[in-house]
Amino acid sequence: MLITRKIIRESMKFGIVPREWGYFVEESVEQCILAKRVGFSSIWIEEHHGNEYYLPSPLPTLAGLSQHVPGMMIGTSIAILPLYHPVRFASDGAILDQLSGGRFIAGVGAGYREHELKLFGIPMSERAGRMDESLIIIAKLWEGEVVNFKGKYYSLENFRLTPLPIQKPRPQIWVGGWVKQAIERAARLGDAWFPGPSGTISFIEENLEFYKECLEKYGKKFNGFPIMRDAYVAVSDDIAVREAEESINYMYGIDYAKTEHPLLKGKQLNIDEWITDRLLIGSPLTIIEQIDRLRKMGVNHLILRLSLRK
Template sequence: MRLTLFINPEHRPGDPLDVRLAEHVEQVTTARAAGYDGVAIGSHLPYGSAAWLPPFQTLTHLAPAAAGMSLSTCVLVLPHHHPLHVAADGAFLDAVSGGRFTLGVAAGWARDEFALLGIDRRERVGRFTESLDLITRLWSQDRVSFHGTYYRVDDGALALRPVQRPRPPIWLGGSAIRSVERAAELADTAIGDTWVASSHLAESVIVDQAQAFRARLGVLGKPQPADFPLLRNIVVAEDRSTAIREAAPYLQASYQVFDQWGLFNDVVGDPTAPNGVDELLAGRVIIGSPENCAEDLVRLARATGFTRLVARVQWMGMQQQVVCRTITLLAHEVLPMVEQELGRQP
């Protein structure tokens, strides 16, 4: 099983960003020394109650510390960006990483963000699919003509091309069964495309969605992906009570922002989740001792077949020493137990 470190780009307004960026460099350095395979980052607009770091620029900043590791967006809200810019920025990161870039994308969900950008939220799926089509053509074809509803290119060529051929792989995000099935329809699994689950959804939902993704691939006659990432919230400490005490306030602060954006009403369908620590943690956070976390990951691996853990280990305001402890314990103590158990008959 491979480990990818999810860099938390979400910080409190007014935080010293030079300090936060230096902490992220330390996190990547720690992960690389511990044997992590990759670094990933999410994206939202930096407005209101959370300052989100820009994904492409942040990955470029972290690239020297991540030498030899893959770099991924997990995920970029694609309708927020023009596909020509995404294609060029992705090609640049592929060169920076030595051909190890993965573009993770989703259609987005936050109503306020689309309103701020002047984009009709009802257009998000159409913009998403058009953008994805155009980006993959720009990466893999010498010249492109594209006449869509939202984007148009007349005999264009992307001069800044990715290192990977025919193109970098794509992780397709989705938080509902239809979006998971769409990911299977859009993915070219033969060259590394796959679906990546949302960290906000409870374990039981993730299991159902993984089954739906694999089933849809089977109907379409597509091969199962060789790399199957799973994005999960995870906190490892000496015991569960310590992990909850040290992490719960920051998890709550982060999810209060998401709740204000409509995550639990509009996307998750669980409006009571932010009401208390137990409700918030239930099924969406792997938390506790190394043994506790290994047990949860083994159960998830057997139920979903995931091969890569994209570990989100930090939330807004969390202390750096707590973050780095989880990074280290996950690699040195949790992962060996998981691999040993998965090597046995279930």
């Protein structure tokens, strides 16, 4: 067990998603400070709108949290990119990178909850096109180029972003998504494929080969990938499952299942599958074994949601 723990700590980085609901600020700050003290290296904030368990504004939230934990990376997990004009996201991201001293990672995705896109006047059918155009524009702007771009959704003429991010050539861009088109996009336009917590490990293993093939197609090397998981640790496996079951039932049996999520829409909850192939739940030894499985897959940055939603 000690050997495995040492190997894991030397080969993987760990991030945390702090509490994101209610009057969250004080508790989230305390969680982030504790996370840094015990060895976590990054903080992540999600984006959803009209849901009491998520925050709608990840970038300003990260700007605030970053001031309490100098040295920790900060990232969006994920920002719903079609909801932003690419110049707006690039500008806010550059300022966030400056405020944090060059610690920003942009985790982005197309979104899957139709009501959120509708709220901003974006048809579901436009997500992919807006994602592609935005990713191209944002990368060029962050790298300091004078951008001339004419697309279906966005147009820029002789525009150069100022101020630029601190990181060179730019902050990393991690691209989420579950369908083949999204995984190909991650290889083509991103720095990493960023699977979220909702897909099974088996599904990720199967699609990892496709991601590697896409990387090779675009002349890129596979250097590992980040992943996000829900996790809960207790003194024994049985106690962990019993204490986390209510939260699991809500998140996966109610919240995700009623959305347009490509993997979970209308899916019945099978608790045995969820605790063995999707979530990290159990005793410390069980969790270490589960994390080691991820390490062997090539996971180099593990982001954990540790706050139960009820």
